[in-house]
Amino acid sequence: MFASTSRCNAMARPVFGRVKAAGEAGSARVTHLDRDRALVEEARRDPASFDALYRRYLAQVYSYAYYELGDHHEAEDATERTFLAALTNLHRFEERARPGDGDGASTFRVWLFRIARNVVANQRRGRRRHPQAPIEAAALVADPLDVEGGVAVRDEAAAAWRAVGRLPADRRRAVVLRFVEEMSTAEIAGVLGRSEGAVRVLIHRALRTVARDLGRGGRSR
């Protein structure tokens, strides 16, 4: 029934498809296919069912907040605000077509990340300082059993985190959404409120900057 695509995150993307209802031989209706539709509808009927959506997206929202704010406590705070706002405003969420199918495309994940983006932006504005990507967090990617290799991996990861942390805010967001959240260009466009072309250019420029930064760091080591 569900249309499939080859994208890594296709399941979170809304896709238009033609479905034939049982007993409707020959006649078809156009419908949105969104991975979260059933859960969203259930949560609308019974707010307690929002828990399933929360569990599905907790790590993603928290991760985004952590990369943006660089602090576990602040990331927790932003995550909490995001989910509470999503729960109390769920009735305002509208499932829409993707950008290629018309303006203002959205899915629950895109909608949730737009809330997260705004909450994080408010939080950053509140503390009035530019966050630094926490270098120590790069240790997360190191293998604890491989000490020598772990140090190398940690250094490399720290360099990558530093390079991303130095990017301008819009490019950094786009990179985090692309690489950490594995969002498609269309989804990132929905979250950031930009066109897909603009997002492609943002990421390309970010990648050029990071490549230059990493190359310079590599030579200096």
Next chain:
Amino acid sequence: MTLFERDGSEVEALLTDRYLERVLDRATGGPSIGPVDALLKPVLRDAADQLRRDLVRVHPSFRFEERLASRLAEAAAALRMPAAVGAEGGVVPIGILGQASLEGDGRDEDVFLFDDEDDLDRRELSRPLLIGGALTSAAISLAGAAWVAWRARPARRGGAMVRAARAVREARLAAVHAGRLD
């Protein structure tokens, strides 16, 4: 920037996008790098590979996850609370409205949350309404209690038997004071 340069940049951005699709697909068993991807500069491919490898998803603590789940369950229960129990206003989690106009960097041209001023006004009014409802209920309750107490006070005047008993009691008290019953 000339038209040629701009076009070149856009083409490169498209190539980057295509390459990233493949890189991210690889993790989920997608196709490997194709011949078109080789057109992208190796330095950009290396940077993309490194970011793919090093930008990991960070998970919150289990304790935080469960604490927030409880908080959301409470909020969900409050959302289900019927209006008949005196909540004339809606239930709004305190702290959300105050903290979040939820407009990002001031560039969010399509604000999706609290963007309707009427809706915002209604939300801001909901707590005073709730408090007002509670105060009104309390005032009515107090007035009711006072009326019941007034109605239930002992009668000052009784029937003939009461008056006779009172006269006997007063006579006895007068006799006690006069010392005649000692």
